[in-house]
Amino acid sequence: MQRVGFFAFAVVLGALQLGLVAAQESTPRVGILTIIDTQNWYEPIYRTLREQGWVEGRTVSFEYRTPQDRARYAPLAEELVRAKVNVILAIGPTAVRETVAATKTTPIVAHDLENDPVSLGYLASYARPGGNVTGVFLDAPELAGKWFQSLTAVIPRLSRLLVLWDPTSGPVQVDAIRAAAKSHGVQLEIRKVTQPADIPHALSTGRHRHKHCLFFHPR
DSSP, X not given: OHHHHHHHHHHHHHHHHHHHHHXXXXXXXXXEEOSOOOHHHHXXXXXXXXXXXXXXTTTBEEEEEOOXXXXXXXXXXXXXXXXXOSEEEEESHHHHHHHHHHOSSSOEEEEESSOOTTTTTSOSOSSSOOXXXXXXXXXXXXXXXXXXXXHHHHOTTOOEEEEEXXXXXXXXXXXXXXXXXHHHTOEEEEEEOSSGGXXXXXXXXXXXXXXXXXXXXXX
């Protein structure tokens, strides 16, 4: 998993630097759209960019947009486009989706570990992507299979399972868990949650039938 994380980080940084190099302005601007609001998360990005000569406040500037709820992603993505930033770093499936919807010209560096960009129409194909989107997409359906295997190893007699799923994160993981459950004869109940406040209700309504739960985290 560390190798995957490093690879994803390297691809995102490489794509981001290409966008900066292509910018015509003396001090290019990077728009960042993500729910992540801690500067510690960005420090490896800043450090790597500094090593390549991109120093915040001198040779590059950043404009952050941090939505407090799901409804704010679209207007904030549009705000970055109107601000005419040179490249947008969109982190998370919702940020990527709304940024792609907001612009077909501003370069987008995506960090989405839950979706297939071709099936969603972000790319024409992997061989010839076209458009303005690059970055890292890693739906990794085998992860759901591994989670299911871990559950059955701990609970050999597992027969029923409650799955909490945010539909906006895409169907890849939940489809994989359906396939794994079918092969093991485990009955699934899938409940949709679109925000953290939905979780207690989903758990309480399923608790009388299920003892075990898998959670696909909403973003």
